[in-house]
Amino acid sequence: MNFSEIKGFAFDMDGVIADTARFHGQAWHQLADKVGTTWTPELADALKGVSRMDSLELILKAGGHENDYSQDEKVALATEKNDNYVKLVETLTPADILPGMKAFLDELKAAGYHLVLASASKNAPKVLKYLQLTDYFEGIVDPAKLSKGKPDPEIYVEAAKTMNLPVNEVAGVEDAQAGIQAINGAGELSIGIGSGLKDADVKFNETSEVSLDAIKAQL
Numbered sequence: 001m002n003f004s005e006i007k008g009f010a011f012d013m014d015g016v017i018a019d020t021a022r023f024h025g026q027a028w029h030q031l032a033d034k035v036g037t038t039w040t041p042e043l044a045d046a047l048k049g050v051s052r053m054d055s056l057e058l059i060l061k062a063g064g065h066e067n068d069y070s071q072d073e074k075v076a077l078a079t080e081k082n083d084n085y086v087k088l089v090e091t092l093t094p095a096d097i098l099p100g101m102k103a104f105l106d107e108l109k110a111a112g113y114h115l116v117l118a119s120a121s122k123n124a125p126k127v128l129k130y131l132q133l134t135d136y137f138e139g140i141v142d143p144a145k146l147s148k149g150k151p152d153p154e155i156y157v158e159a160a161k162t163m164n165l166p167v168n169e170v171a172g173v174e175d176a177q178a179g180i181q182a183i184n185g186a187g188e189l190s191i192g193i194g195s196g197l198k199d200a201d202v203k204f205n206e207t208s209e210v211s212l213d214a215i216k217a218q219l
Contacts (some may be wrong), residue, residue, distance in 0.1 A: 001189045001201070003216045007169040008114030009182075010159035011137075013124050014164055015175035016193060018096050018131055018206065020121070021048070023088040028055060031081045037063025052078050092130035102210035105136050107212055114138060114163040118155045118172065138163065151178040151184030160188065172213070174200075191215065 014020050025044055028072060032039045037059050047055045056078050060066045069077065084197075094102070117124055117140040128134045137205025139162040141155050148154050152180055160167045172183035173191045180200050184189040202218045204210050 001168065001171075001219070003219045005169055006113070006171050006189065008160070008163040008165045008171070009108055010116050010118040010141075010156055010163075010170055010172045012172075012174045012176070012179050013117060013119035013121055013127060016098070016173050017101050018098060019126060020089060020092075020123075020127055022141065023085050025218060026088055027081050027085040028059065030084055031056070031077060032059050033064070034080075035063060035065050035068075037065065038108050052082065055207065056081070065215070086123060086126065089126055090130060092127060094132050097131055097133070098207040100206070100210060102133075104207075105133065106214075109136055111212065114165060116141065116159045116162045118159040119143070120149055120155065131211070150176075151181035151185065151189075153182045156183050156186035156188055160186070169200075173210075195206070 011017060028047055029039045032043070042061065043062050046058055050058065051063050053074070053154040056074055059068065060069065102195050105115070117128065120143050121127070122143055125140055128137065141158045141162060143155070146154050146158065156170070156172050157167065159172070160170045163170065167187040171191055172179070172186070173179050173193065174183060175192070175194045177197060177199070180190045180192050180197050184199060189202070190200045191202045191204070191210070193204050193210065195205065197203060202215055205212070
């Protein structure tokens with residue numbers, strides 16, 4: 001893709017615009033304490049990218065409590081975890097935007113690019129609200145309406161539709177390999193932030209390095 005062909009950007013949220021993964025860790029830690037499972041770095045790592053109910057099962061199993069709760073009680077525990085996570089999200093302020101990303105969003109807005117959020121998180125609208133970034137985005141892809149998660153390209157195909165753009169005029173911004181695969185699978189330009197994203201078309205080590213000129217220089 002030539003730089004001049006890009007008309008819109010689709011953004012992942014966590015690790016790109018803000019770091020909310022730490023809140024998931026804190027909320028799961030609270031739940032582990034409640035059910036009597038010892039919280040360890042290994043357990044924290046095991047939960048990354050895992051669904052809410054599967055994460056709960058891992059925590060219960062780690063403490064030998066997998067048979068101590070009925071299905072209804074497990075649903076209640078998972079709901080409590082999400083409620084705790086949402087409370088933590090409500091402590092976010094614009095100071096929590098990752099380095100350089102507010103400036104990049106300002107640059108994109110000033111240049112007239114279309115912007116859409118393509119996050120798998122159902123809490124993404126709330127996160128944007130507390131970061132005071134809602135007005136930058138003309139739309140948010142609703143993950144509840146998707147049939148497949150990343151690395152399936154569906155979310156990025158929907159992002160292009162939300163902007164009324166063909167996929168070959170869209171760039172996606174991600175920090176995870178599954179996200180890069182989703183962007184590439186959609187036929188869009190992939191911009192990767194972080195190490196090990198070998199399949200990204202454009203690569204940056206840190207959010208602070210991202211700008212239109214820096215993207216153009218790699219194309």
